[in-house]
Amino acid sequence: MPCRKGPNGNVVIGGFPMKPVIPTGPCQNRWDQKKTPGIELRAARGVPDGEKTRGFTLVEVLVAVVVAVVVFLAFFSLHAIGLRSRAHARLVSAALNAAADFVDQVALSGGDPVVIDGEGVADSGFLENGVRTGSGSVFSRRWDIQRGVPAPHLVTVRVILCWSEPRKPPPTAGHCDFPDPTAPHVALEAVLYRP
């Protein structure tokens, strides 16, 4: 950036006239100014020439603005996080309700295959976006029914319900699977007695 003298003899940097507080000798470039202790550039706009005033340096202003922006971004991102958490919690609640209903229906199925919502299903499977609640929420369901586990006359039921959320993996078969689903999900495991 060029360094030159303004009409009033002030130092002009980047088109803005700046007044050197401590007069120095020959005009110095910014690199020289940075290396020269005691040099301050003060805003001179609207200030009578030669009048000594106190103010903020450009660096101070920029730092203050950056800090304020960071604080505000953090504040409003917290707000956004709160909103997303709200929607997430509501889906968790609905999914948990649907998962518990699945376990209840398995408990009600006496024979083979297991009957869910009036239709026979295999002991293990995945249903993509096929579970719809009364509130209109849509879930994918992964389930696994192990007969005789962990002991005879016992049935272990595992079910995962996954759903779609922004910036999260979709509830597809690959992202909604045992043992560690990556899509937003709730998982439920129950052991049922089946004499």
Next chain:
Amino acid sequence: MTLVELLTAVAVTAVVMLSVYGALTAQQRLYGEEQLILELQQNMRTALDAAAQTLEQSGYWRCVDPHRIGRDGSGVKNVLRDAGRLFQTHPVVGFNNVSPDSDPFTDGQTRRGTDVLGYSFLDPAFHGPLAQDQTVPSDPLRLVKNSFTSSLKKGEIVFVTECRRSALFQVTGVSTSSGVVTLEHDPALGTPGNATRCLQCDNGTSACLNESACAAAGTGFAKDVSFVHPVRVGYFRVNTTGEFQWIEGGPETGVQFVFSGPRTLAENVEDFQVEFGLDLSPTPDGSVEAWVPADAVPDTMPEDGFPDWERVTAVRCHLLGRTRRAFKNYVDTTPYLFADRDAEPARDGHRRLHMMKTVILRNAMP
């Protein structure tokens, strides 16, 4: 600092403070809304849990096989089933999307378009041993006095069983003396559910026996192996003001068996729908093959006038509730569809929550 600088600083600060204030206000509003939703969720969950605890006992009639009752018209439970009132002896009964014509309650307070769910069972916690061998029904029933038997009232409908045979009757008088509680009954009185019309015994294999057969030698109720249980009958419904109510049957001051004193389990409920899980196997195995509304429960014996409630092995209860106040800048356009409900979106400012619970009627299983 110049005036311009001061004004600029004030303006910038005002903008900043306004935006912060707006954000804080929004957060506060969201917090308040979440509190309302949380309250709604807790109320509905508690209500469903309370209903489930009772419904899980449905169909408990001690030694009586509920599946046999109602299939061929036999069984002592059929004695009062045609009471023409709300008293019934089925594990569960339902009324689908009630209208003024199908509302089982005469108070007209049932919310139109919602379901009503009823249940019946013997009070399993009741301890009512006989004080002596009995030849019911010809004799008054004498029970050992304890905290349970002392609480029996005139008008209560009780069940006495020693498993090989059972009897169902309504108490027309109670007296207590020297450690014995005596229950009187009167087979000659008229309407079942109001007073005992018929006192019959069921030996578990044949059609309902008549009084003389029950009183014959060797067919009475032996002390130490016979027990008395009061019959618990009740209903769940939503009333016109949005209360999810639990209405229990019981005696009034006379011998009348009445349904009164509803208890509110949850408020701000808009709909209650019930699906009945049917065991359609030729030989009942307890599994559910189909979920149907109350008016689709099959009726294999139309002549008895009742659907096959004994085929129901589970009920799935749906509740739709709304927050107690409307939210600002919110319009609910969600079509809440469950069971056989066919409702339009409410398009108001209330947040709504649908919750369901499947209750297994374990006692109804073979």
